[in-house]
Amino acid sequence: MKTKILLVDDHKILRDGIRSLVKGYDDIEVIGEAADGKTALQMVQELQPDLVVMDISMPDMNGIDATRKIRNKYPDIKVIALSMHHDKQFVSEIFRAGASGYLIKDSAFDELDHAIRVVMSGKTYINPQIASLVVESLVSQSSSTPPQSFALLTEREREVLQLISEGRSTKQIAFDLSVSSKTVESHRRQVMGKLNIRSVAELTKFAIREGLTSV
Template sequence: MGKIRVLIADDHAIVRAGIRSLLEDHADIEVVGEAGSGCEAIEQTLRLRPDVVLMDIAMRDLSGLEATRAIKAQAPQVNVLALTMHDREEYFFAMLKAGALGYVLKESGPEELLAAIRAVHRGEAFLSPRVTKMILDDYLAQQADRVPSRYNSLTSREKEVLRLAAEGKTTREMAEILHLSPKTVEKHRSSMMRKLGLHNLSELIRYAIRKGLIEVEGD
C-alpha cells in the first residue's frame, strides 16, 4: 500500500515546518507540498493531487473554507482535513458543509492528528473529541428546547433583541434600531436570556445560528 500523500496548508511557516517534521517521522505518510494561502492551497492541490489536504481556516487572500469548496469542486477525490484553532461550532459546520471530512484542533496531540489523517485517507470522518462533545451538547440542548419550545415563548420584541444581539449589536445600537430606551432593551434581553436558559453571548450566538437567525460568514 502506498504512502498517504499530504499537502499542508497554513499561512504560518513555523506551523507548517512543525507539522512536516512530525509527519515525516512516520513511514506511511509523505508530505508532498506546502501552501501558505488559500489560493496557493488550491493551486498546489490541483498540481500535486495529494490524498489529504491539512487545511487551516483563517488564511490570507482566501479562507480555508473557500479553498475547501474550490478543491472539492475541482478535485473531489482529494479529502480535506481541517486543522485549526477555531473551536466554535459554526466553523465546524461551515467546513463540513464545504466538504471537509475531518476537523482537528491545533491543541490536539500528535497521535490524534496522525489518526485523523489516516481516517480521512480511508474516507472516514474524524472529529477532535472536544468538537464531538460540543456537537453532543448542542444536540441535547436542541432536544431540551423542543418541548416546550422556548423560542415560541418569547415575545416578538424579545425575538428582535435576540437576533440583534446575535449580530453583535450593542444595547445602545439596539435601542436606536427598535426605538426603545437602553433600559427597556436590557429588560427584554434579560427576559429573553432567562426564558432560553442562556448565560452569555457565546451561548446566545450558538442558539441564534442553530435557529437560523444569523448566518456564518465564509471568513
C-alpha cells in the first residue's frame, strides 16, 4: 500500500518540489497540500493521510499547534516537521506536540524519503545536524529549570498571539476563534502579562522570534 502524504508549507515552490520528486516513488503518494495550519486540519479530516509533512512557521496557525491538534484527534497519523529552524526550542516543542520526525529544509530529498520510511515503521527520525541539540536539551532539562516564555502560554493564548501579530483586529480574531471580543481582549492581556510585553509591536516581534508566524 502507498503511504499517503499531506504537504503543509506556506511556500508553494517547496510543495511543488516535493510533489514532483515523490512522483518517482511507487509507494509514496502526495494526496493534498495546505499553506497553513488551519487548512491542514481541515484537509486531514477530509483526506485522512498516513503522514503529514509540516512546516513550523506559517500564517493563521503555526505548525506546532497544528501538529498538536492533529495528533490529539488522529493519533495514528504521523507528522514530520520540515523546518528552517535549527534552534533546539523548535525541535523540542514540535516533538512535545506529537511529531515523529524533524528535518531541515535544506536536506536532500533522499533524507526525506528515508525519514518517511523510518517514521512509518513506528520509529523517530531526527536530522543529524540537529540531533545533538535535542540531546543537549534533554540532558539539561530538570524540574528546577524555569519554563521558557513560549512554554508559559496556553494553546489558545498562542493562537491569539499569532493572529494579533498577523495584523488581525480583535473582532476578526473573535470571529476566527468563535469567541467574544471580550475573551480575545482577556487573552491578549494574559499574554502581555506573562511575557512582560507592553505593546502590539513587541508582541509581533516575539511571535516572529518564536516561530509562531512567518510574517
